[in-house]
Amino acid sequence: MTPAVTGVAVALPGAHDADGLLRPAPPAAGPVDPAAVIGRKGLRFKDRATRLGLHLAHVALTDAGLLDGGRPTVPGDRIAAVVSSNLGNADTVCRVAATIAEESTSALSPMDTPNASSNIIASETAIRFGLRGPNLTVCNGRSSGLDALRWASVLLRAGRADHVLVTGVEPDNEVTRRLVGGPVADGGAAVVLSRTTAAARPARALLGPLVRTARPADTAAALTRRRPDGRLWLGPGPVPPGARRIDLGAWGELSGALGVVQCAAATAVFARGGGHRVVHALAGAAGAALLAPEPAR
Incomplete structure (x- = not known):
């Protein structure tokens, strides 16, 4: 069983669909406004990463035909949610820790503390859209997004779900900039695997x-051996001689969103045509081969 990408969403400053990822990042683009897409109801007291994640989930599930009127069109217990975010609620966690250190737990806001959960984006997504399948967050560095796709594939192959919403999202704020040493993408992408x-x-x-080795170079070599017809690469990382890289670095530090954004960009490559049948994605020591959909009969 080869999982199919049936829904795609992109929310980055200046890129609102997958095709936008293949165009140059526009200078000084305004921030993504989730309320403009899903409305303001339910967004109050949510952190930036969660609001962005809900935006992406709504668009991707709708694109896949799994959401109508805010509710799932198939049994919710057959839809899983996997989120990749390394920095997601770091601002909330730091703020809560500082409040406890400076004042005490009695000074914490009851509206703020739930956002300190490491699984807050995935859990809020499940609650809002009625997704009752397996629910988890992956948070393990640059390879996190592709690892999230791998876990989604495992859930599908094991029969735990018929569809998996995979969301990769990172917010841009003072805390995340301190952690990575520069601007963060402030957005991400989501795909539905079915x-x-x-x-x-x-x-x-x-x-x-999907390949994972100890070193990125080994992963790139292994992917090339398994799918030698791939000539387009989504970095960062080493690529084989003669391959053309699609650079996503202009969108800022994607961190945990990288692998999911790469998957979304691959769908745009196939939609444009040009005869490309394989796009390779490399993020840290994880790699994936995205294959062109089978032509309609």
Whole structure:
């Protein structure tokens, strides 16, 4: 069973769909406004990463044909949610820790403390959209986004879900900038992976081999051996001679969102045509081959 990418969402300053990832990042683009897409109701007291995650989830689930009127069109217990975010609620955690250190736990806001949960983006997504399948967050550095896709694939192959919403998102704020030493992308992407027999919409791409080794160079070499026809690469990292890199670095530090943004960008490559059948993604020591969807018969 090869998972199909049936829904895609992109929310980055200056890029509001997958095709926007293949264009130069516009200078001084305004920030993404989740309220403009999903309304203000339910966003109050949510941190920036959670608001962005809800925005992405709404668009991706709708694109996959799994959401209508804010509720799932298929049984909610067959839709899982996997989130990748390394920096997501770091601002909330730091603020809560500082409040406790300076005043005591009695000074904490009851509206703020739930946002300190490491799984807050995934759990809020599940609550808002009625997703009752497995629910988890991956947070392990640059490879996190592709690892989230791998876990989504495992859930599908194991029959735990028919669809998995995979969201990669990072916020830009004073805390995250301090942690990474510069601007953060302030957004991300989401994709819906579906079992092909359960897909409500045609595939945008297929998730081919996923590889993880000790070193990025080894991962790149392993992907090339398994899918030698791939000539487009989504870095950062080493690429084989003759391959053309698609650079996503102009969007800022993507961190945990990187792998999911790469997957979204691959769907745009296939939509543009040009005969490309494989796009390789490399993020840290994790790599994935995204395959062009099968032509309609």
